[in-house]
Amino acid sequence: MVGYGGQPEATPRDQLLAEILAVLAARRNHDGGFLALAAGGARPDATAWAVILLRAGELASDWVAQGSRWLQARQAPDGRVSIAPDYLPGWWPTPLAVWAWLGNRDYAPAREAACRFLLRHRGQPVRDHPGQIDPRLRGWSYVAGTFSWVEPTALAVYALSQAGYGTELTVREGITMLLDRQLPGGGWNYGNTIIFGQRLRPAPEHTGLALWGLAGQVPHQEVAASLAYLEEQLSILTTPLALSWTVLGLAAWRQLPAKVIDRLLACWQRWRQSSLLDTATLCLLGLAALHGDPAR
């Protein structure tokens, strides 16, 4: 069990997690929700990420319970968990809620309802697209009635697979869609590859997330170039979100080198005071620390 820190000879990972926990404590509302930033209101995506991290690190079980309940209270009757109660089309936090509720029997009905929603509601296909992707393949969108993109699709594929729906045709199509959006030289960006004959650039945060979602779903050779891209990025990245997803993507495919925790600590030291550090990024840094510690 990882403690809150303050233990004698705390490891760098424990120290990092303790400091992240301190920031999370300041962003936690009395009703169990977590703020997305240092100020403002609680948000479903932020709360889900906090629960995901705390459960993964076996930390603050009371916060996990209250956060899970907070998410359930914001679930719509059709199972979706939207970014705001008065903006139902913004359904992209739904797979995060599924992930947060995984393995928690108390929230099995909520989790199942969210899964059923995801299986019924996906991104919109289009007939024509000037890029070299197959626009008919359906993954998941950020907002109802729009196109499928890498981030919501990778999260949905991961969450549904973990919840036991990995063999569903919609999930298999999501995997096919993710592979279709992989850049020819490796890596992913938000979800386009070649437009008007020009190959676009990959982004580490999207690449890491796509690889996280595809781990265990496709053979290694299908994503080898993308893993190589992330390995190259690992040595140069200095910003928390990109670095965290790079670590998680490589860890998911067991290609994470040692001594990553030092990189994560250095990144944290550089950005910890920044007002730009949102709760999702904070939690991803914590998850990266958990997955990136060679002692685990």
Added chain:
Amino acid sequence: MSFWTAVQSFSRSRGLTRRGFLLSTLAGMVLGGLGTLIGRQPWWRWLLSGQYARPAPPAATFVARITSYSADLAAVIRRGLLELGLTPADVRGKRVLLKPNLVEPCRQAPHINTHPLVIRGAAEAFLSWGAAAVLVAEGPGHRRDICQVLEESGLEEVLREDRIPFIDLNQQPARPRKNLLGFSRLSTFLLPDLLQEVDLLVSVAKMKTHHWAGATLAMKNLYGLLPGIYYGWPKNVLHWAGIPETIADLNALVRPQLAIVDGIVGMEGDGPIMGTPKAAGVLVLGTNLPAVDATCARIMGLNPYRLAYLTLVAGFLGPLGEAEIDQRGEAIAAVATPFALVETIPAHRQLRL
């Protein structure tokens, strides 16, 4: 009861003959249909919104010839503001928001984004005129890691050195505001609450071609105001609702007070990301964004009347005609330099001036 029986019953109860009832019903249907058609017209909704009552910003633009980012950009911007009829009194005590274009920064391609030194120059100009505060805010459309966006663009260093606060608009809470024009099918736009606290909104855009919109200038730059948490990465909700239409609708709603367009080194070819650098050597300022965009288009060798989003707003958000725009500073003919277009890109066809 049949329809006609019901009609007869209704008519008798109101002392109407059947003929009288039919004529009055037909008249009502025609008038109602006309009303519905008129009510759908953006210009009518514009009139009903009362926005026309706000004084239209003067359609003056200022073009400065600048060949290097190491020039004293703050001085150029101050001169531009004066030429546009603005004085320190218009800025003193105001809260200024600078909105750059940081769609997808790449260290090896600085021409993608508003140059950090233009932001520095603008901040310095407004602060020297007594602005209460200047902050920079953007909601990049493609990248999720805002810290890396700032690092890769070089803006992080400027913000840190000059102590200018930055807000990630993608994460900001927002409220729905009714779509006044209605060119697109979006009934509302979710605008960040932060905008309510801003006195002077400045669109600090980059002069680039665009493979969907034809060009991305001061008006399209406003896409970055909309938080990604409601619109996605990219802001696909806007694409589905129509790019020219949503550009027009958004500008009618937000109405920035000023535009500064960085054309010192812009982008030609396959913009807004994969095009090549184009040293146009200009900085363009203006208080009427359609007029600014029309002026920039002419400098780029593009016909503003072929940019769909501009033609939608011509005449009521601002003029496009050269004769209607009070052009200060350099003459367009003196600085115009054709931006390369790509024939295989539909939005680029027939765009040449």
